[in-house]
Amino acid sequence: MIKRCIGVFGILFWTAIQGIVAQNSVLDVQIYHVQQGEELPQIIRKFKTCRAYLLALNPELKSTLAPDLSLIVPKASAMEKGDELSVDFVEHKVKRKETLFGIAQSYGLSLSDVQAYNPEVTAESLNKGDRLKIFTACTIPSPEQVQLIRDEWTNKMVTWHVVAVKETLWSLGHRYNMSMAELQELNPDLTQNLVVGQRLKVRGTALDSIGVGDPNFDYYAVQPKEGFFRLRQKFGLTKEEIVALNPNADEGLKLGMVLRLPKAVMSY
DSSP: OHHHHHHHHHHHHHHHHHHHHHHHHHHOEEEEEOOTTOOHHHHHHHTTOOHHHHHHHOTTOOSSOOTTOEEEEESOOOOOTTGGGSTTEEEEEOOTTOOHHHHHHHTTOOHHHHHHHOTTOOTTTOOTTOEEEEEOOOOOOOHHHHHHHHHHHGGGOEEEEEOOTTOOHHHHHHHHTOOHHHHHHHOTTOOSOOOTTOEEEEESOOOOOTTTTOTTEEEEEOOTTOOHHHHHHHHOOOHHHHHHHOGGGGGOOOTTOEEEEEGGGOOO
């Protein structure tokens, strides 16, 4: 009886440990910057992952990747020779009339996943009897895990912004919660005169563009040692009023932070 109890406890303990390990591995991520010419299957293979995982953490991901695009990826070393023989893979022997797309679907994967681990195979070259390596360890984070990861990492990601009509450096600083110095650091050749269609590197997630170009508002950069109390003395606006116009300010003010404020209060 005692041995049986110990055995059951051991199984439960092992199951709990495995769950913790799986949880930690899903949350263990890093930022990766896409290289010139890289395609999705190459990135899937490089980080030993799957398209569904990347899409969950990078909903803006497209099949065509732009150089310098930031992606949240697993924090793992690149695949090494022989990794395909691990327990994370199975071998599939191609049957008559099977296609790469159909094979991918039968394993709950995308075409990119199959191509990632079989780069030498194409839809045209696939033949009966070919042996494919199929990745079976595609772990998709839960919505709660996705939220946790993106809350921590989104502001570290660099993406491209295409300048629209009436946008200025100040309005972009406000939308992306970036100071002028931070924008200049990512775009060394940046000038005050933006051109519609111009591509700029930015960091983080953009706020809604509603209000851009509104003549009743202007932008203000937070000065050293300024907090909500000093801004209220300077502009007569409460913290709640400032946050209503600048949702990012809810987490606190920082030096150089760009705030959108009513022009009527800015004649100081």
